[in-house]
Amino acid sequence: MKVKETCIIACFVIALLGMRQTLEAKWGLEDVIEKGQILYELGGGSNSILNPESVTEDELPILLKNPKREGYLFGGWYLDENWEERIYRIEDTGGKRLYAKWNLCIEPNRNVQEYPYKAKDGDLLLKDLTYSFLYELETPGNPGTRIQDLLQQKYASEYQCPQGLCITPDYIIVSSYALEEDKLGALTLYDRTSHTYIMSFGMEADSHLGGIAYDGKALWICHSNSKEVERISYAFIKKLAGVSRQNFIDITSCFERYPVDNTPSAIACMDGQIYVATHHVYTPGILCAYTYDGKSLTADKKCLLPPKVQGICRDEAGRVFLSLSYGRNQSSYLNIYSDMDHLQKNFWTPSARVEMPPGSEAIAVENGLCYVLFETASYKYFEGSDGKGTCKYPLDKILLLSEESIFYD
Structure with missing residues (x-):
């Protein structure tokens, strides 16, 4: 063999050896995973x-x-x-x-304090008011507990997104939809006093579950994709919660369904009527009042709302609260009106407006505290599973805002 050919072969062998070492270093081929390892x-x-x-x-x-x-x-x-x-x-x-x-880790108080508020003239800033959080209550889809919740069969899907909130004499109840279309959403019951988890009820799959409300006898639940509200006996829910040993029960066939004229996003029970609010992003929303006669819902009156309504409730003084939000990095607002007449006549000019971090959803008021549920700790917004980015200031706990600090501080 000629010297020139020998040199070429030698160089080729050296190159192959070098390539193998490079590949082993890059891909870890020397670290072969054995069966069972x-x-x-x-x-x-x-x-x-x-x-x-x-x-x-x-x-x-x-x-x-x-x-x-x-x-x-x-x-x-x-x-x-x-x-x-x-x-x-x-x-x-x-x-x-x-x-x-x-x-x-999500630090809710830090996110409230460090959020870059727009601070428009006349707006109150949440960071300057008296507030706290329900730290004991772990909402559905919470990133700190959602894996264990699924493994403990509390939900049909790990990826729950909280939407609705209501308070009854026995429970704090949160509704949530599953991010996967083929998985059930849930109604989650927490003890009214200790705030500990009691159990979850499976709700319809492929449905954007919205607000929930309690009228003293039944729960009402919004389904925005089907323009229906569902009704289920509160006594039935309470009985199941008292006797069941399961964490999760599918009750999708146990509801009465009622069509409504406007797409239901938020809901409240006031003055013996069911108020259903429609969320619009860029144009005014709609609020319709319905009367329930035991068989059907009859539309009674209608008014306009600000855009982006996610929640509605009324306090003991008759003041009406609206939760407004849209966008994982845009401010949420809490609009407060002196009464329903004020809202109906001049929805653009609330008595007070509180700027908050993004993602406020349902609200409830009791004993001088406004409870605000946020959705920004869910997988969709916290980790950006939909490819639209993440929320930079998520809140994973229910906010408790003092009414007194809004009106008298």
């Missing part, structure tokens, strides 16, 4: 001692536990480093590399 990419976290390093057929299935990382919320185990293929359990003995996803 599980490798964890923790991203700075520490693993649970209950997560196995290897599995056998006899041990399957194995429920994966949550790792921990200071200052972060665990966002789930994934089979890929781009966090697209979710995994909850080990169900076979194939070798696996699991990737932990992390999200920064």
Whole structure:
């Protein structure tokens, strides 16, 4: 063989060896995952001692536990480093590399104080008022608890988005829809005094569940995609909650359905009537009052509302509150009117307006406190699952705002 050909072959062999070393360094080919072996990419976290390093057929299935990382919320185990293929359990003995996803912890008080308010003339700023949070109550889809909630079968979907809120003598009730169209939404009951979770009721899938209201005998629930409101006996709900040992019960076939003239987004029960509000983004919304006769709803009166209405309620003094929001990084507002007549005649000019961080939804007022539910901690807004970005100032707790601080501070 000629010297020139020998040199070419030698260079080719050296190049192949170098390429192999490069590939091994880049792809970790020397780190072959054996059958039954599980490798964890923790991203700075520490693993649970209950997560196995290897599995056998006899041990399957194995429920994966949550790792921990200071200052972060665990966002789930994934089979890929781009966090697209979710995994909850080990169900076979194939070798696996699991990737932990992390999200920064939500600090609601800090987000209220550091939010960049627009501070328009005459507006009150939430950060300057007297407020607190229901820290004990974990809303559906909360990033800190949603994985365990699913594994404990509290919901049909991990990705719940809270929408409606009402307070009864026994419960605080939150409605939520599932981000997956084929999964059930939920009505979640919390103890009125301790704020602890009691149970959840499955609601219709592929429905944008909206506001909920209590009229003393029944619950009313908005379905904006079907222009209907649903009614279910409160006594029935209370009985199920008292006797059931399950965390979740599908009650989708237990409702009475009533069509309405306007698309239902928010709802309130006042003066023996059902008030249904329609959310419009750029044009005034609509508020219709309906009378229920035990068989049907009859439209009685109608008025206009500001755009972006998400919630409506009235306090003991007769003042009407509206929750207004649209956009994961646009301010929410709480509009307050002296009475229903004021709202109907001059909805553009409230008696007071409070600017808040984004994503306010349903509201309720009781004992001088305004309860405000936010949706920005849900997967859609907190992690931007719809590809439209994330909320920079999410709130994962129900806000408690003092009425006294609005009118007298």
